[in-house]
Amino acid sequence: MKKPHHDFADRTAHLEPEGAYEVLAKAQQLEAAGREIIHLEIGQPDFQTYPNIGMAGIRAIAAGETRYTPSAGIPALKKAIADNTGRRIGMEISPAQVVVGPGAKPLLFFPMMALLEPGDEVIYPDPGFPSYRAIIETMGATPVPIALKEEKDFSFDMAEFSEKVNDCTRLIIINAPSNPTGGIIPAADLEAIAAAAKKHDCWVLSDDIYTRLVYTDEPVKSILTFPGMAERTIIMDGFSKTYAMTGWRLGYGVMPEKLADVVGLLHTHSVGCTASFTQLAGIEALSGDQEQVARVRAVFLARRELIVKGLNDIPGITCRKPAGAFYVFPNVTSFGLSSKEMANYLLEKAGVALLPGTSFGPMGEGYLRLTFTNSTVAIEKALELIKEALSKL
Numbered sequence: 001m002k003k004p005h006h007d008f009a010d011r012t013a014h015l016e017p018e019g020a021y022e023v024l025a026k027a028q029q030l031e032a033a034g035r036e037i038i039h040l041e042i043g044q045p046d047f048q049t050y051p052n053i054g055m056a057g058i059r060a061i062a063a064g065e066t067r068y069t070p071s072a073g074i075p076a077l078k079k080a081i082a083d084n085t086g087r088r089i090g091m092e093i094s095p096a097q098v099v100v101g102p103g104a105k106p107l108l109f110f111p112m113m114a115l116l117e118p119g120d121e122v123i124y125p126d127p128g129f130p131s132y133r134a135i136i137e138t139m140g141a142t143p144v145p146i147a148l149k150e151e152k153d154f155s156f157d158m159a160e161f162s163e164k165v166n167d168c169t170r171l172i173i174i175n176a177p178s179n180p181t182g183g184i185i186p187a188a189d190l191e192a193i194a195a196a197a198k199k200h201d202c203w204v205l206s207d208d209i210y211t212r213l214v215y216t217d218e219p220v221k222s223i224l225t226f227p228g229m230a231e232r233t234i235i236m237d238g239f240s241k242t243y244a245m246t247g248w249r250l251g252y253g254v255m256p257e258k259l260a261d262v263v264g265l266l267h268t269h270s271v272g273c274t275a276s277f278t279q280l281a282g283i284e285a286l287s288g289d290q291e292q293v294a295r296v297r298a299v300f301l302a303r304r305e306l307i308v309k310g311l312n313d314i315p316g317i318t319c320r321k322p323a324g325a326f327y328v329f330p331n332v333t334s335f336g337l338s339s340k341e342m343a344n345y346l347l348e349k350a351g352v353a354l355l356p357g358t359s360f361g362p363m364g365e366g367y368l369r370l371t372f373t374n375s376t377v378a379i380e381k382a383l384e385l386i387k388e389a390l391s392k393l
């Protein structure tokens with residue numbers, strides 16, 4: 001039956017704002033009232049886009065590169081992405097497998113739109129990036145969260161995984177290094193996930209947005225390279241984090257050609273294409289100087305040491321060292337408050353904006369997420385303020 005005009009479609013009923021934007025809004029209210037707030041809530045690099053990339057975008061606009069492009073991306077960018085991804089993961093990728101989108105998020109949304117039907121089950125990490133569940137539900141599919149366990153360095157609980165994966169599973173979403181925990185997936189677990197995907201004939205979507213920001217000596221292994229996985233794997237990746245390009249909106253997916261064709265059509269009939277000059281800046285990002293990526297990684301590495309040590313020095317907090325990304329996920333259960341109460345308390349009393357672990361799913365209860373996308377000085381100050389505020393609890 002037709003709904004009254006002011007009722008919205010059921011598929012939107014579950015949608016909620018992202019926790020980071022809510023906390024940012026509260027923090028900004030306090031700032032407007034004159035409070036000084038240290039921001040450790042937003043997950044974006046605190047560096048400017050590297051100058052060679054910015055200039056490539058400006059040059060493209062000045063040269064009149066401001067028209068529609070093919071929906072799935074400019075061929076030269078698709079080739080650069082295929083070559084770059086292939087080189088990093090150690091297998092040949094064809095440009096026809098690449099779809100470029102306005103940010104990485106569309107490469108979560110459109111492949112899921114292309115694959116999921118009501119009743120399909122989708123496995124995803126909890127705590128995990130909030131858009132996974134939101135998109136699964138938007139498609140009418142059934143979300144099946146799997147806990148990331150602290151004692152497993154925030155990798156999947158594989159016992160729970162084996163119990164929950166079944167013939168109704170259509171898609172398994174993995175994310176390593178993870179937002180919000182910084183954890184990675186051990187090779188043995190990846191192998192088990194690949195084996196289960198083949199056994200139950202499902203797809204794997206690997207959110208690789210942080211794979212170039214790892215602090216281990218070994219690069220993160222891609223599930224795409226496991227035997228039999230090329231036909232069932234989607235890599236979602238992008239430029240936002242590696243090249244400090246969050247506002248440019250540039251991401252991509254690598255997937256089997258037939259799926260890439262459908263995802264390209266979904267781009268045609270929704271966003272049309274990604275901004276032309278943004279794509280041209282993306283070519284420069286991949287083909288230009290990569291030294292700055294290494295330099296920024298070294299900066300994040302030093303901050304990781306500082307924040308992990310500082311948090312562990314605070315009585316009542318324990319914090320694991322994240323293997324990658326720019327997040328820490330300390331355990332604060334000893335204070336006896338909920339994550340949300342802790343985050344509110346620290347914003348109001350210490351003036352430090354951070355997120356409750358539950359912004360990333362119910363399994364985040366007992367944890368907080370702090371980003372180290374702020375200066376050493378700001379992080380040191382935040383640690384002092386947190387310590388002082390918690391000593392009064």
Ligand SMILES: Cc1ncc(COP(=O)(O)O)c(C=O)c1O
Pocket residue numbers: 043102103104105106129175178179207209238239240246250251
């Ligand atoms: C795990 C994860 N996946 C995807 C994205 C989306 O990236 P983009 O800004 O390129 O859409 C983010 C951004 O925060 C993220 O943390």
